[in-house]
Amino acid sequence: MSKHYLELSGIDMRFRTDKGEFEALKNVNLRLKKGEFVSLIGHSGCGKSTVLNLVAGLHEPSSGGVILDGREVDGPGPERAVVFQNHALLPWLTVEQNIALAVDNTFPHQGKAERQERVRHFLELVHMGHAAHKLPGEISGGMKQRVGIARALSVDPKVLLMDEPFGALDALTRAHLQDSLMEIQAELGNTVIMITHDVDEAVLLSDRIVMMTNGPSATIGEILPISLARPRNRVALSDDGHYHQLRRRVLSFLYEGHNKVSPLDKKARVA
Ligand SMILES: Nc1ncnc2c1ncn2[C@@H]1O[C@H](COP(=O)(O)OP(=O)(O)OP(=O)(O)O)[C@@H](O)[C@H]1O
Numbered sequence: 001m002s003k004h005y006l007e008l009s010g011i012d013m014r015f016r017t018d019k020g021e022f023e024a025l026k027n028v029n030l031r032l033k034k035g036e037f038v039s040l041i042g043h044s045g046c047g048k049s050t051v052l053n054l055v056a057g058l059h060e061p062s063s064g065g066v067i068l069d070g071r072e073v074d075g076p077g078p079e080r081a082v083v084f085q086n087h088a089l090l091p092w093l094t095v096e097q098n099i100a101l102a103v104d105n106t107f108p109h110q111g112k113a114e115r116q117e118r119v120r121h122f123l124e125l126v127h128m129g130h131a132a133h134k135l136p137g138e139i140s141g142g143m144k145q146r147v148g149i150a151r152a153l154s155v156d157p158k159v160l161l162m163d164e165p166f167g168a169l170d171a172l173t174r175a176h177l178q179d180s181l182m183e184i185q186a187e188l189g190n191t192v193i194m195i196t197h198d199v200d201e202a203v204l205l206s207d208r209i210v211m212m213t214n215g216p217s218a219t220i221g222e223i224l225p226i227s228l229a230r231p232r233n234r235v236a237l238s239d240d241g242h243y244h245q246l247r248r249r250v251l252s253f254l255y256e257g258h259n260k261v262s263p264l265d266k267k268a269r270v271a
Contacts, residue, residue, distance in 0.1 A: 005034040005191055006055070006159055010064035013050055024050050026217035028064070030210060032159075035189040039202040041250060042212030042221075048195045051212075052161050055193060056080050069158055078106045081157035085164040087148040089136040096132040099123065099151045106155040122150040125184060142173035149181070153188065162194040166201070175234065178204060186231060199250045203243060204232055211253045222253055 013025040024047045032038055040048045053059045055066055057076040066073040068080065089098045099119045107115060123129045126146040131139055136147070145165060152160055165181075166174040178201060185192065185205075196202050202209045206226050213221040226246055228237070237243040 004031040005036075005069055006030075006032040006193075007067045008051070008055070008064070009067070011051075011054060011061045011066070012063040013047070013054065013059065014062040023217045024215055025061075026219050028219055030220060030223075032191055032193070034191055037185060037190075037192045037194070037205055037207045039206040039209045040193065040195045040212060041197070041199070041202050041209055041254070042218070043214055043254065044197075046212045046215050047218040048212060049163055052082070052163055052193060052195060055159065056082050056161055078102075078155045079158040081152035081155055081160055083145075083148050083152045083160065083162045083165045085167045087136070087141075087144040089144060089147055089151075091136050094133050094135055095128060095139065095147050096123065098136070098147060099154050102151050103154050118154060122154040123147075125153070125187075126150040126180060140173070142169050142177060145169065145177060146180070149177075149184070153184070153190070157190070159191045159193065162192065164195050164197065167197065174201075179234075181205065182230075182232060199247055199254075202250060203228075203246050204234060204237065209246075209250060211250065224249055224253075 008028055008030040011025055011028040012023065013028075014021045014023045016022075028047075028051060030038075030051075040051060042048055050059065054061055055068075055073065057066075057073045057080060060074075073080070089095075090101070093101065096119055099122060100115065103115050103118050107118070110118075120129065120132075123132055126149055128143060128146050128150060131143060136144055139147070149165070166177050169177065182205060184190075194205065203226055209224045209226060210220055211222045211224065212218050224246065228240070228243060228246070
């Protein structure tokens, strides 16, 4: 068995299109330790969501494979929970019912009281206990995202996959959620892969930042370890020289050399 918790090996991903085959990814190799927080960053269209979808089991790679905790990923499953940018809550169910649906589906053999306790626990973890009986349409975008995170965590996933989870939020709400996520991560020790376009977010949250080259045939260009001590404080880091060096390294990867995207390319929207 691999000593790595999550392993992507030799992954190529080709899509069939009207114009023939399109090779989105070429030879992607990545290994995560249990409890590691890894961010994926790269220009729009380089293949970040494709990598996440492969780990989620939503795509099957053209070559190579994904192994999680010693088992090959061959389809979606509750041990790989996904948090999307647009939360994807069911609008006709309350906040509590949205989480209960996931819990009931994943733990059908647990008693009702135990399942209810689990739902409550994760609602409290994201500070949403007070809104348990509200509908998604009655809460803010940031609150919806908290519920989405609670729902994903409530099924005890082996890996949490986050696709730009805070991308649609205003800067202050985003900062609050990043802080909450760091607290939750410190408490639960989840293994996380997060896609982001935000360099500051990547440096603040990650143990490593995986920087992808531009497609087609995108691959991992560089992996940057983030050795900043935890817990991390955004205000203190704003005066930290090492933080700025790391930030600069990511910016230079994205905007210099072969990864540079023309300013005319409207798809380039890396912050
Ligand atoms: N089902 C598909 N069929 C054909 N091409 C696809 C499919 N899914 C993705 N692609 C292509 O693969 C490439 C990578 O797409 P992907 O969505 O993974 O990029 P991304 O880095 O997540 O982009 P963004 O940052 O804009 O969300 C793109 O060129 C995209 O058009």
